[in-house]
Amino acid sequence: MVGIGITINVSKCDCCCTRIAWNREALWQSSSSIRESHWRVDLEALKHQVKAEPGQAGGAPAAGGYVIDTTENTFQAMVQTSATFPILLLLWVPTDDRLFPMARALGDAVNALNGRIQLSRIDISSNPSIAQALQVQGVPALFALIAGRPMPLLQGLPGDDELKQLTDEVIPKIIEAAAQSGVNGTAPYSGDPDSDAAKSAGATGAVAGAEQVPPEHAEAHRLAEEGDYAGAAAEYERVLGSDPSDALAARERAKALLLARSGAADVRDVRAAAAAAPDDVEAQLAVADIDMIGGQIQDAFDRLLDFLAAGHKADIEQVRKRLLEYFAIPEPTDPRLTRARRRLATLMY
Secondary structure, eight states: OBOOSTTOOGGGHHHHSOOOOOOHHHHHHHTHHIIIIITSOOHHHHHTBOOSOTTSTTSOOOOBTTEEEEOTTTHHHHHHHTTTSOEEEEEEOTTBGGGHHHHHHHHHHHHTTTTSSEEEEEETTTOHHHHHHTTOOSSOEEEEEETTEEEEEEESOOOHHHHHHIIIIIHHHHHHHHHHTTOOOOOOOOOOTTSHHHHHHHHHTOOTTOOOOOGGGHHHHHHHHTTOHHHHHHHHHHHHHHOTTOHHHHHHHHHHHHHHHHTTOOHHHHHHHHHHOTTOHHHHHHHHHHHHHTTOHHHHHHHHHHHHHTTOGGGHHHHHHHHHHHHTSSOTTOHHHHHHHHHHHHHHO
């Protein structure tokens, strides 16, 4: 058991780490060395292997809340969201009961922070090429991920003191470092991990808290999960062509367009450009995108409406179209939406 950098100054992660290089097809072939050598039969691991699914009695803790399970298909999309909020990456094997206390402690700590950070769990027995991408030689392994840059925190099972240090000291420092880099959005909430629905989802291999995807949305949903947001937006556009009243498709299309434009943007650069060019409509639209991705809906609305109120009438149509796209994302009953619609109508006439 080896701890790596458990006391590392995480504020340095933005400059000392490189972005994750992810080429799934190439890594799948190179990861054979992991599958054939490192993952040979571990007799000790076999003693601790359980058959229960996550969320079932005797099984690993279920995903849910601000804890997600990531696969090779969703890895790139997850990395892109780290430009919006910080992510804790746990590489593990969910059938090894020695890892359950760590997974539970990390999940509880992350969920207590209400979206300021997300925990992404990766089963490396099913997703070996991710382990190869991160140069992981064993489990558990823990990384911080900020704006696409991974930083190793731990390799091997932590002791009680190390685990407490992780939850009480290291995670808050990751959040602080992310905020200093302009990564201070809110992770999406995906349901109560202790609910009956989450436990049932764990038993069936479904994602906890996930909504049922309508059949006509399946292809668009698949593209979005794989990180092809432009493709997903085009597919949702096709769905809307068949049924213009499909509010879910309209919402998901708006989200996909948003992520296609700005999901991989450097938050600090975008904010700096907007501050330097307050009269540039493209700069203001770009930073409003960053606000929306980070869950700062009111800030995004106010930024564009204030831009129009400052006299930029020549840009009114471009801003109106972007706001209408944003308006599809919140719930129709959201009071922020009502106020923004009313103010936009006033500014236009």
